[in-house]
Amino acid sequence: VLAITACEQKKKKIIDFPKTDLAKENMIPKPLKINATNSAFGLDQNTVIHTSPDSEDLHAVAQYLSDKIKWHTQLDLVVNNMSSSSSDRVILIKQLEGSDNTNNEAYELTISQDSVILSATTAEGAFRGVQTLRQLIPEISNDTLSDTEMWLIPSGEIADHPNFEYRGSMLDVARHFFNVEDVKKYIDLLAYYKMNTLHLHLTDDQGWRIEIKSWPKLTEIGGSSEVGGGPGGFYTQEDYKDIVAYAAKQYITIIPEVDMPGHTNAASLAYPFLNGNGKKIEPHTGIEVGFSTFDTRKDTVYAFIDDVVREISEITPGPYFHAGGDESLVTKKADFNYFISRVDKIVKKYNKRMIGWDEIVHADIDTTAIAQFWSNEENAKIAVEKGMKVILAPGKKAYLDMKYDTVSQYGLHWAGYIPVDTAYIWTPEKYIKGINKEHILGIEAPLWSETITNMEELEYLAFPRVIGHAELGWSTEENRNWEDYKVRVGNQAPYLDKMNVKYYPSKLIDWK
Ligand code: TNX
DSSP states (O other), rough: OOHHHOOOOOHHHHTTTOOOOGGGGSSOOSSEEEEEEEEEEEEEEEEEEEEESOOOHHHHHHHHHHHHHHHHOOOOBBSOOOOOOOTSEEEEEEEEEHHHOOOOTTTEEESSSSSSEEEEESHHHHHHHHHOOOOOOOOGGGGGGGTTTOOEEEEEEEEESSOOOOOOOOOOEETTOHHHHHHHHHHHHHHHHOOOEEEEEEOOOOOEEEETTTTTTHHHTTOOOGGGGGOOOOBHHHHHHHHHHHHHHOOOOEEEEEEEEESSSHHHHHHHGGSSSSSSSOOOOOOOOOOOOOOTTHHHHHHHHHHHHHHHHHOOOOSEEEEOOOOTTTTHHHHHHHHHHHHHOOOOOOHHEEEEEEGGGGGOTTTTEEEESSEEEEEEEEHHTTOOEEEEHHHHHHHHOOOTTOOSSOOTTTTTOOOOOHHHHGGGGGGGGOOGGGGGGEEEEEOTTTTTOOOHHHHHHHHTHHHHHHHHHSSOGGGGOOHOOOOOOHHHHHHHHHTTTOOOOOOOOOOO
């Protein structure tokens, strides 16, 4: 009798749920398909999380969800607890055996009054779906709710998968160094908006930031400078592995970049035999570019690069190695092309696919190499003619280090000012004539760090713009609309505040 009473009580609460509209929720990126059923699932301490099957990777996703629910609501939900009772409401994370959807990040959510079913063919898909679920939990603080109240999650169905396979941001840790904790915080934020890659620009004229055991002076000498004369810093290989593992738990791939043959002053300062510009090397703490180059005609230089690519590849599980290739203004054209083609072979030897800034397309390289477009449309077109894939990172739209406007505190403006709407309003598939969806691996928003020295400054430039880039990479053109996005991004304020993110409070947005 008692059980029935408890059950009746629960039903009563369910019947009293206010009308909801799943389609109007503040999800970013906007999911592919949403069908609202106007009721709600009540999340409370009687909710349990189950996985089917109880595999290691699914269990980890469920535990991550439990940890995040605790972070959002303070509720402590158990995962796969056999002693849960039949009256408990369940969040079930279910691995589908076979599915028509071959996209490994696809997921479906079915939210009803008594259950939430998150299904996906891979744990990665389930992880992306968990972010959607997190975004549906109302931002109510635990102490304002009475014991019988719940966090109401609007009911309905969502079927979702990304428009582009590659959705990332880049962090320049060479101009100014950012430590492991900073990078982890950035990873957490990218994961919440379903990004899946973080490209680390590890070397430049001003600093070398990754330990290479066979060439210790790279970090001993090359690691101790930065823009403005600060102390610099570097990641030991253990630090780097820590970042890689942390990102992997959130299904984010780390892409290491060693920029060459230009942007190499710090490496040549450590090992002068590398230098090819004929000048005496001094530490570089300014922000001008284009003066340095490796000596492209020495075999010892390639022996050095072989060690660097090998050591980094050994601790990089992801498929890519970024070899830079931009702004090599003092390298002769023929030398540059010869260099890139040799580096491509070294990268392949260590089973990685080379990514390079768009200048690399003039070299004789394998079509599996990827060109990252940043400013030269002709280069991007050549890449496509050669059968290479392209990553879009247009300076005028995707560069997070461009100032918002003339009064922006940080940033540069060589590619223009990029207010929040300008960063969002563009269509990757139509950005360069002749470059269509099938040629585009995805999009990336780079954050160069000449003008920023700490996390607060980083966040000022990255947020909210990077949230828009996350939606540009995931959501289809039909599902994107500035007026609608503007409201959803304004409603990110409670989450960003809770994450202690010092976002730029753009006046274009009505912040909640
Ligand atoms: C151009 S984008 C560069 C970087 C600078 C950036 C500043 C690219 C491939 N090269 O060296 O940091 O502009 O916005």
